[in-house]
Amino acid sequence: MKLVKSRLFWPAMALVTLLVVNIVVNPNFARITMRDGQLYGAMVDILRQSAPLMLVALGMTLVIATRGIDLSVGAIMAVSGAVALTIIDGSGDPDNVGTVAIAIGVAVLVSLVLGVWNGFLVSVLGIQPIIATLVLMLAGRGVALLITGGFITTVNSDPLSYIASGYLTLLPFAFFISVAVIAVIALLERRTALGMLTEAVGINPEASRLAGVRSRGIVWGAYIASGVLAGVAGIIYASNIKAADANAAGYLIELYAILAVVLGGTSLMGGKFSIAGTVIGVLTVQTLDSTILFFGVPSAQSPVFFAVVVIIVVLVQSPRVHAWGRKVGAMFRSSKETPRDGTPPGGATATSAPVATKPEHKEVSA
Amino acid sequence: MTADTEVPPIVSMRGTTIEFPGVKALDGVDFTLRPGEVHSLMGENGAGKSTLIKALTGVYQIDSGTITVGGRTQTFDSTADAQAAGISTVYQEVNLCTNLSVGENVMLGHEPRRTFGIDWSGAHKEAARHLGSLGLDLDTHSPLSSHSIAIQQLVAIARAMVLDAKVLILDEPTSSLDRGEVEQLFDVIRSLRDKGVAILFVSHFLDQVYEISDRLTVLRNGKLVGEHLVGDLPREALVTEMIGRELDELAALSTVADRTINRAAHPVLRAEGVGKKGIVEPADLDVFEGEVVGIAGLLGSGRTELVRLLYGADKADSGTIAVRGKKAKIHQPRHAIDSRIAFSSENRRSxxxxxxxxxxxxxxxxxxxxxxxxxxxxxxxxxxxxxxxxxxxxxxxxxxxxxxxxxxxxxxxxxxxxxxxxxxPELLILDEPTRGIDVGAKADIQRKVAELSAQGLSVVFISSELEEVLRISQRVNVMRDRRKVGELDSHDVDLDGLIDYIANAEADAPAAAQKGA
Structure with missing residues (x-):
């Protein structure tokens, strides 16, 4: 029972169900083969391909926890990729690790500056987050195009390709980037007081201010983190396609990131957030993406398929749907046991039907 | 059923239990409400009053027990179910649509219809009839927001009558009403009672409870303590039942105000001419070590606004603040906290x-x-x-x-x-720390304040309850119309004197007022 009440139970159930459905339909989905000491298979691909979304969604989690939203992540990805690849392209030696490292460093720095800009608009000027980040969302891709000179910059650079396609012993390198970022954020949020203070600011900004919380810094920091993570995501993306495509990089990723955050059980109202939940949410979204390929859904129909599955997943997680489910179950049971009767002795009607809706805390805590 | 029931009850709750994580909010409570009575639900905060009401109105579902309304066992899955069973509620914060007209609010969802849409003139006529039956003569076309909270509450009751309520629940209806408005509300309650409506009344004001109720049910810690006719239960006995201990402690507190304060050293806080244009006029305030300084005044007199400036919750545009003799720049709450000042806001929730x-x-x-x-x-x-x-x-x-x-x-x-x-902290500013909470919790908080000030903590204490201010502070600052009008030693003044001072004291600017007139 305690397990069921855990915040992560339903998100995890959704992911597991999705995986099971895939395996049942096509057992190949579960197959993992070893070649040259490296693992390959559909599930390994999910881990690899989920890296950009993972980073963006983790940043988004922090921003959403402060009652904000960051629509500019896709555009920041495009800028970051454009910056990095333009530098590599312009250098004489694209295969030089040092060059690639500098290019990545500069790209991440630019992303950081963009995050600072977003955070400035929101935390200092007090502009609504959706509007503040819309500015960059619209302008960012233009900036990226400007950097690449209006072309899709392509490079052949082994160190760059390694980021998205390479393996570190058994598993893809990109997966280790995800793991490292998850670990850093989880440690930062839970080992320091950042997580609690972020939640306090998200739940009740005014009470937090009066309690002396430096909410400006916390909100600002969340946007900076989101910007930096989007920047890294942009590099992974560019590494994957070996090109900086200002229009396609991170296209609509802000919405998928928001979806992953919500699937993971973090409320868009801000406040309580769950890093583990977001991780599960990202894997769910990515698995669904692979499912579409795996099932061979025609690409024209894939958005509809995607939407239908998302609706089902969301319904399965809804406390209200759970309550209805229990009620229907109880009605079914009691109609089997006793023939319908207005007032059974001993108040059986009230005791047999478990509680439907309670204040939300009952679902959330435990 | 027990023996004292001449009339069959309209509501009968038996063995009602509701659990929240870690809390048994209601634990096997029996509650009986009869037609034509005003029944007060008494108990401290956390005793389970609100939970019981929410169980009865379908907001919460009960974990075990039965609720019988009008002889039929009911399971309320929603507030709509409860309303359909004839239970209506008027909450402390009126839940009507203030942007709609009075008539629309009264008739909302029950407007008479014509072949084409709503018969608005009929709706307003009927609304006026319902309001009239409560002794209210209002323009039903006027927006609800143009009326006082008291009138809005009566409109909410009129609305309950449209729903043909057999049971009317009034949850803290009088907390924001003045004396005349309370009388008006009580007249309405009595006339409804005489028409056979069962009324469940909840209020923190014992005077009002004794004035209006026929019967009391006392809860404590989610359990039923007892049900009494009002005449059978003197106040002291009621309070003892509510808090489960004697109230002598409160009397002992008065000795606190007698402590002598050393005013030779630098005050913990000295504010000179602190004010903000259009919010509160520049005022002076001293608080010495171990002293409790009260601020008395009506709601909106500027008392909250003044302490918010002292704490930096709002930024003052005039005056200086010194902490222990050193000038302090307090523009933000964090600055105040760094000077070891703490501030508990009157708006607990927000x-x-x-x-x-x-x-x-x-x-x-x-x-x-x-x-x-x-x-x-x-x-x-x-x-x-x-x-x-x-x-x-x-x-x-x-x-x-x-x-x-x-x-x-x-x-x-x-x-x-x-x-x-x-x-x-070295200075604790408490703005209405005891509002909307019950005798027991109130006593706990007052006792703690007294205890801490005896240990050297300085306190600024704001409360609408003047007895409370007088009881625990050494000095009382009086505010009116966003201005500090005076400062009294709490030994030199009694309750009537303080009320009189709040109402009549002329600050040093009467001339300006006359010039204006």
Whole structure:
């Protein structure tokens, strides 16, 4: 029972169900083969391909926890990729690790500056987050195009390709980037007081201010983190396609990131957030993406398929749907046991039907 | 059924139990409401009054027990179910649409229809009839927002009558009404009672409870303590039943005000000419070590506004503040906190509690914020703070891991006071710390304030309850019309004197007033 009440139970159930459905339909989905000491298979691909979304969604989690939203992540990805690849392209030696490292460093720095800009608009000027980040969302891709000179910059650079396609012993390198970022954020949020203070600011900004919380810094920091993570995501993306495509990089990723955050059980109202939940949410979204390929859904129909599955997943997680489910179950049971009767002795009607809706805390805590 | 029932009850709750995580909000409570009576539900904050009402109105579903309304066992799955069974509620904060007209509010959802749409003139006529039956003569076309809270409440009752309520629940209906308005409300309640409506009344004001009620049901800690006819239960007995102990302690508090304060040293806080244009006129205020300084005045007299300036919650545009003789720049709450000043806001919900965080997290929030995010308050420190203040303030339930939103108002207030005390302030500003909380919690908080000031803590205490201000402060600042009009030694003045002073004292600017006229 305690397990069921855990915040992560339903998100995890959704992911597991999705995986099971895939395996049942096509057992190949579960197959993992070893070649040259490296693992390959559909599930390994999910881990690899989920890296950009993972980073963006983790940043988004922090921003959403402060009652904000960051629509500019896709555009920041495009800028970051454009910056990095333009530098590599312009250098004489694209295969030089040092060059690639500098290019990545500069790209991440630019992303950081963009995050600072977003955070400035929101935390200092007090502009609504959706509007503040819309500015960059619209302008960012233009900036990226400007950097690449209006072309899709392509490079052949082994160190760059390694980021998205390479393996570190058994598993893809990109997966280790995800793991490292998850670990850093989880440690930062839970080992320091950042997580609690972020939640306090998200739940009740005014009470937090009066309690002396430096909410400006916390909100600002969340946007900076989101910007930096989007920047890294942009590099992974560019590494994957070996090109900086200002229009396609991170296209609509802000919405998928928001979806992953919500699937993971973090409320868009801000406040309580769950890093583990977001991780599960990202894997769910990515698995669904692979499912579409795996099932061979025609690409024209894939958005509809995607939407239908998302609706089902969301319904399965809804406390209200759970309550209805229990009620229907109880009605079914009691109609089997006793023939319908207005007032059974001993108040059986009230005791047999478990509680439907309670204040939300009952679902959330435990 | 018990023996004293001449009339069959309209509502009968038996063995009602509701559990929240870590809290048994109602524990096997029996409650009986008969037609044509005014029945008061009494108990401290957290006793289970609100929970019982929410069970009866379908907001919460009960975990066990039965609810019988009009002889039929009911399971309310929603408030609509309860309304259909004839149970209507008028809440403390009126839940009507203030932007609609009075008539629309009264008839909302029950407008008479014509072949084409709503018969508005008929609707307004019927609304006027319902209002008239409550002795109200209002323009039904006027927007609801143009009327006082008192009138809005009566409109809400009229609306309940349209729904043909057999049971009317009034939850703290009088908390924002003046005396005349309360009388008007009571007249309406009596006339409804005489028509056979069963009325469930909840109020913190004992006078009003004794004036209007026929019967009392007392709850404590989610359990039923007793049901009495009003005549059978003197007030002292009621209070004892509510809090489960004698109230002598409060009397003992009055000795606190007699302590002598050393006013030779620098005051902990000295404000000179602190004000903000259009908000509060420049005022002076001193607080010495171990002193409790009261601020008395009506709601809106500028008392909250003044202390918010002292704390930096709002930025003052004139005056200076000195802390222990040193000039202090207080533009933000953090500046005040650095000067060891703490401020507990009157708006517990919007400016105090962080609802989804636990009691423990709420308690350490201030300490944590002061340390910064890098230096986390360790589990051991947290446990120490929690265990110290949980018992010192008597927070119930004594479970630090419950979300604070699950606690009653009085207990939330105690947690907030703990948050500030944990920061070891030298000056604690308490704005209405006892509003909307019950005798027991009130006594706990007053006792704690007295105790702390005896240990050297300075306190600024704001309360609408003048007895309370007089009882625990050494000096009382009086405010009116956004201006400090005077300062009294609480030995030199009694309650009537203070009321008189608040009403009549002329500040040093009567000439200006005359010039204006």
């Amino acid at each position: 400016e105090g509690v962080v609802a989804d965080l636990t009691v423990a997290e709420n308690m350490i929030l201030g300490v944590q914020a002061r340390r910064g995010w890098l230096h986390r308050v360790s589990k051991a420190e947290q446990d120490a703070i929690v265990s110290e203040y949980m018992t010192a303030l008597g927070v119930r339930p004594a479970d630090p891991n419950v979300p604070i939103g699950n606690l009653s108002g009085g207990n939330q207030q105690k947690v907030l006071i703990a948050r500030w005390l944990a920061m070891q």
